[in-house]
Amino acid sequence: DAGVIQSPRHEVTEMGQEVTLRCKPISGHDYLFWYRQTMMRGLELLIYFNNNVPIDDSGMPEDRFSAKMPNASFSTLKIQPSEPRDSAVYFCASRDSGSGRNNEQFFGPGTRLTVL
């Protein structure tokens, strides 16, 4: 299995621009998570999906952030408009609730976002 795939790996954009981060979970996994990692706040859960349905988006910082999961193999996290304080590493993770792995999550390599 290729693992969780994220693209792009690095993104540099200017303030005010729209940014779209992409994630392909491990095939067969029914949960997908988006995290943000910064020096100040550590690793924060933004939102997670179960069977493509958003379950908890209480971690989404504000309306500029939105996430979708149109099908079981693809999810996007969009920031519009972007701001310098959104600069962070964004991780996607997936999990198979039926595998008996007891809530173990598998992480992608992350997208390093820099907003100038």
Next chain:
Amino acid sequence: AQSVTQLGSHVSVSEGALVLLRCNYSSSVPPYLFWYVQYPNQGLQLLLKYTTGATLVKGINGFEAEFKKSETSFHLTKPSAHMSDAAEYFCAVTPNQAGTALIFGKGTTLSVSS
């Protein structure tokens, strides 16, 4: 509600020395506990996990952790540090229930000197 506290944001050891990274949790229900490792510019990788059963859990790369319910702790240890162990380590908790997310600690950066 669940939470995780990792004591010490930075730990430095010499090569060959004992590694001890501390993690305390709070959980209103029986927890599942995890340690993840993050090498520079990489994603998180599972080191080990506790779910049920034996409270001493062995993971990859010679690491182990012991679940102590009375102390609400899940400290990570390795008898002898190696230079390749230098990384950031995250403790995480989730309730012993389906359909929940991991709650991570702030992380501890481990430095290993020769």
